[in-house]
Amino acid sequence: MKKIILSLIFIPVLSIQAGNIDVLSVGTDQNCDYNNIQQALDAADGDYVVVTTQKTFRENLEIDSKLVVLIGGFSDCEAAENLTLSNQKTTVSGDLDDDGIGDGTVLTLTGTKNVEIIGFKFTEGRHVNQAGGVEIRKSADDVFIKNSLIMENWANSGGGIAVRQSPGVEVQLGEGLFIINNTGNLAGGGLYCDDSASIYTPTHVVNAGISNNSTNLSGGGVYLTNGCQMVFQAGRLEHGFLDFRGIAGNQAKINGGGVMIGGGAKMYLTPPAGHTVNVSDNIADSDNNGSGNGGGVFVTGVDSVFQATNSYLALNSAHKGGGAYVEAAGYFNWLSTAQDCVDNKRCAYIKENHANQQGGGIFVTGIDSEVELLRSAMEFNRADFGTTIYVDDEAKFRMDYSIVSHNGNNGGNGFFDEGVIHAHNNAWLNIKQSTIADNFAETAVFVTDITPFSINIYNSIIHDPSSGLVADISQQQANDFFAFCIMFHEDSGLYGNDVIVQNPQFINRQSRDFRIDGLQSLAVDECFELSSYDKDYLGANTGWDDPNVMASGGGYDMGAFESFDGDVIFKSSLED
Numbered sequence: 115m116k117k118i119i120l121s122l123i124f125i126p127v128l129s130i131q132a133g134n135i136d137v138l139s140v141g142t143d144q145n146c147d148y149n150n151i152q153q154a155l156d157a158a159d160g161d162y163v164v165v166t167t168q169k170t171f172r173e174n175l176e177i178d179s180k181l182v183v184l185i186g187g188f189s190d191c192e193a194a195e196n197l198t199l200s201n202q203k204t205t206v207s208g209d210l211d212d213d214g215i216g217d218g219t220v221l222t223l224t225g226t227k228n229v230e231i232i233g234f235k236f237t238e239g240r241h242v243n244q245a246g247g248v249e250i251r252k253s254a255d256d257v258f259i260k261n262s263l264i265m266e267n268w269a270n271s272g273g274g275i276a277v278r279q280s281p282g283v284e285v286q287l288g289e290g291l292f293i294i295n296n297t298g299n300l301a302g303g304g305l306y307c308d309d310s311a312s313i314y315t316p317t318h319v320v321n322a323g324i325s326n327n328s329t330n331l332s333g334g335g336v337y338l339t340n341g342c343q344m345v346f347q348a349g350r351l352e353h354g355f356l357d358f359r360g361i362a363g364n365q366a367k368i369n370g371g372g373v374m375i376g377g378g379a380k381m382y383l384t385p386p387a388g389h390t391v392n393v394s395d396n397i398a399d400s401d402n403n404g405s406g407n408g409g410g411v412f413v414t415g416v417d418s419v420f421q422a423t424n425s426y427l428a429l430n431s432a433h434k435g436g437g438a439y440v441e442a443a444g445y446f447n448w449l450s451t452a453q454d455c456v457d458n459k460r461c462a463y464i465k466e467n468h469a470n471q472q473g474g475g476i477f478v479t480g481i482d483s484e485v486e487l488l489r490s491a492m493e494f495n496r497a498d499f500g501t502t503i504y505v506d507d508e509a510k511f512r513m514d515y516s517i518v519s520h521n522g523n524n525g526g527n528g529f530f531d532e533g534v535i536h537a538h539n540n541a542w543l544n545i546k547q548s549t550i551a552d553n554f555a556e557t558a559v560f561v562t563d564i565t566p567f568s569i570n571i572y573n574s575i576i577h578d579p580s581s582g583l584v585a586d587i588s589q590q591q592a593n594d595f596f597a598f599c600i601m602f603h604e605d606s607g608l609y610g611n612d613v614i615v616q617n618p619q620f621i622n623r624q625s626r627d628f629r630i631d632g633l634q635s636l637a638v639d640e641c642f643e644l645s646s647y648d649k650d651y652l653g654a655n656t657g658w659d660d661p662n663v664m665a666s667g668g669g670y671d672m673g674a675f676e677s678f679d680g681d682v683i684f685k686s687s688l689e690d
Contacts, residue, residue, distance in 0.1 A: 139191040141166030146191035151175055151184075151206065158182050159227075164194035165234075167202045172210045174218040174239075179225025187233030187261075199233065203263060208239030208246070216240025216268060222249045223257055230258045239267040245276035245306070246296060253280040260288025265295045271337065272306030273298040273327060281310040287346075288316060292358050293324045301374070302337030303327030303364060307344065308377070314345035320389045322348035325358040328365040332412065333374030334396060335364030340377045347384045349391035351426065351456050360392035361410075365400040369439065370412030371430060372396035376444075378417035383425045387454035391425040398432035398439075399470070407432050407477065408439030409467060413446050416482070421447040424455050427464045427475075435477030436467035436495065440509070443482035450489035452653025459627075459652075462490040468529070469497035472536065473504035474521065476511075483509040489651050489674075491517045493626070496529045500536030501555050508540045515651045515674050516548045517628055522555040522581070533561030534581055537569055545571045546645045547656075549628045549673040551620070553578050558586035560595070569595045571610075573641040575618045575630075575673035579603045599641035601672050612640065618673065630671065632660060632679025642668035650676040 138154040138161055139147045148154040151171050154163045158180060165171070165186045177184075186204025188194035208220040220239035223229055239246035246267030250257055264274040272278075273296030277285055285307075293304045304327035307313055315322055324335045324346075338344055349360030361372045372393045375381055383391040399406025409430030413420045420438070427437045427448065440446045450462035457463075464475045464487075474497035478485045485505075490513075492502050501522035505511045522531035534555045537543055550559060559581045560569060569585070576584055584602050585595050597610030601618050619635035621627045632638050639660055650656050651674040658676055659669030671677050 136161040137195050137197070138163050139166070139194040140164070141191045141194065142168040143190050145195070155180070155182065155184070164188055164197065165204045166190055166194055167200060167204050170205045170207050172207045172212065174208055174210070175206065175221045177221070177223050177225070177229055179227050180229070181227040183230045183232075184234070185232045203233050203235045205235045205237065207237055208267065216246060219244045219249045220247050220267065222251065224252050226254045228255045228257070231262060233261050235263040235265065237263070237266045241269050243270070245269050245272035245274065247274045250275070250277045250283065250285060251279055253283045256284045256286065258286040258288060259291050261290035264293045268297045268299070270299045271301040273302065274304045275306070276302065277307040277311045277313065277342070279309055283311045285311065285313045286316055287313065287319070287322055289319045289321055291322045294326050294358050296327045298327070298329040298333065298337070300331050301329060302333045303329040303366070304335045306333070306337045307342035307379070308340035310341040312343050315347050318386050320348050320386065321359060323358040324361050324364070326363040328400070330367050332366050332369040334366035334371045335361050336373045336381070337370070338373075338375050338379035338381055340379065342379045344381045345384055346381070347386060347389070347391055349385060349389065349425070351390055351392070360394060361396070362392060363395045365397045366406060367399070367401045368406045369398055370408050371398040371400070371432065372410045373420065374412045375418050375420055376414045378415060380419040381421070383422035385424055388456065390456045391422065392428065393422070394426060394428045394430065396430045404433050404470070407434040409436045411438040411446070413438070413440045413444035414442045416443045418444045420445070422449070422462070424450055424461050427467065429466045431468040433470050434504070435473045436469040436497065437464050437475045438477070439473070440476070440478040440483050440485055441480045443480065446476070446478070446485045448487050448490050452489050452649060452651065460491045464490060464492045464495065466494045468495070471497065472499045473497055474500065475502045477504045477506070478509040478511060479506035481508045485511050487513045487516050488647065489515045489649070493520045495521045496523065496531065498530040499532045500561070501529070501531050501553065502534050504536045504538070505541035505543055506538045508542070511541070511543045513545045513548050514645050514647050515649070517651065517674050518548070518550040519552050519626060519628065521553045524554045525556050530556060532556050533586070534559045534578070536561045537567040538563045539565040541567045543569045546573055547650070547674060548574045549675070550574070550576045551578050551628055552623060553581045555581040558583040560585040562587050562591060567591070567594050571596070571600055572598045572644045573670055573672055575601045575637060577601060577603045577618050584608060599667065599672060601637050614640070628673065629675040630673060630677050632677030635677070637672035638677050639663045639669050640667040640672055641670040643670055650674060654678070
């Protein structure tokens with residue numbers, strides 16, 4: 115055992131008092147204090163337990179009401195006592211007899227004191243009533259885990275990590291923590307959380323992930339319920355081989371391939387400046403029996419919330435709601451700040467999601483269920499009905515300053531692609547300051563059924579001749595579709611005020627640049643202020659009245675972008 119002066123060497127995230135701290139070493143050489151980890155943990159309180167990589171430790175570890183910093187990754191005990199880390203992790207296996215079947219949870223944390231864990235691989239755990247990897251139960255204080263792998267564990271709920279019966283506890287998922295290849299038989303293949311706990315990645319953590327986990331029921335990657343809150347900000351822009359950042363590659367046989375949120379739980383994706391969070395390549399209905407929805411995200415229940423800022427929802431698939439499925443008064447919000455993005459042109463991006471039936475991008479259903487998009491782009495999504503969005507059964511959908519383009523493929527490659535946006539059974543849609551263009555849907559841009567609906571579109575451009583009619587509605591339904599200050603590619607059978615059938619003169623529609631040419635387009639200054647937001651798709655101020663344009667409106671342009679072509683100085687600053 116060695117003493118260190120904490121303030122000079124290692125400052126832990128959690129509160130161990132500065133001063134002389136005991137360092138208890140674990141390994142197989144003669145300099146080690148202990149040869150198994152649990153012995154050192156039993157002796158420690160307010161100390162460092164440092165563990166070598168000299169062997170695989172086959173133990174079911176328990177820490178109960180002890181203030182401990184547990185660090186792995188040392189080549190030998192001399193290095194451990196001097197806190198000289200290697201580039202390896204210490205492996206702890208829950209398979210005690212090495213027969214290929216786990217014999218309990220790898221690490222169980224209980225009690226009322228902080229624990230910090232660094233540099234471990236927790237694997238081969240198996241438990242019916244607890245997590246397979248790390249169980250945090252009846253804990254009232256904080257847990258911090260970083261630079262670790264939690265992988266190839268099994269449990270009924272929480273294959274990788276479970277946080278239970280711990281209201282108020284804060285669990286920090288630090289830099290370099292990856293929860294991968296775990297199985298939750300019933301829920302939460304990667305992570306399970308309930309009872310008002312909080313889970314978050316600290317500020318500026320970008321290299322962490324919950325990936326390639328699975329469940330036979332719901333929540334392949336993450337399952338949050340009973341008021342649990344989670345903030346996650348790690349991820350990547352594009353798919354990369356063996357890149358496990360973000361929430362990616364998870365599978366559920368039923369709902370929520372990536373994330374399942376219910377019981378008033380809340381999840382927020384908040385990447386730091388210049389980064390993004392990806393919810394990508396996740397699958398619901400992984401057994402293809404037609405009963406799994408919400409490939410990326412599934413939100414259900416009153417006060418259940420999913421909100422993502424400057425993030426990517428991409429390449430997910432499900433029976434309904436390839437990207438996301440929202441029901442039973444759940445709330446889903448996808449938005450861009452239009453600054454500090456990885457790609458300012460596609461900052462909040464919903465792309466290439468597939469649904470075998472309805473809602474390639476998003477499906478929302480039920481009274482008080484609501485989806486809101488702000489400064490978002492939806493592209494290259496596919497489904498049989500509602501290639502991009504399907505709104506059902508009195509649910510609400512709102513969209514401001516957003517782009518919907520290049521969804522569908524005219525019924526090719528196994529999808530019907532009927533309608534870009536589908537409204538059914540008293541669905542309510544409110545679309546403002548948005549651009550819908552160059553999709554490839556069958557029948558029409560908006561498809562409705564014989565049931566009542568309410569579609570209101572303001573200050574927008576819908577120029578989508580490749581999708582047929584603007585709206586496939588009957589004469590009796592004409593009043594259910596209202597347009598105000600809109601530029602259409604056609605207006606047969608539609609009801610509205612200040613409707614123009616005209617080419618919007620996009621800057622470069624072949625390159626999906628849907629800004630309007632302010633020197634040629636009739637969409638400039640045609641509208642009055644109707645949106646609650648004062649920044650356009652790219653974050654520019656709205657409502658600039660071009661003195662060179664003689665329009666009847668109030669200075670607001672149609673569509674997702676405000677044009678400054680008449681303001682040479684400001685236009686130059688945007689292009690720079």
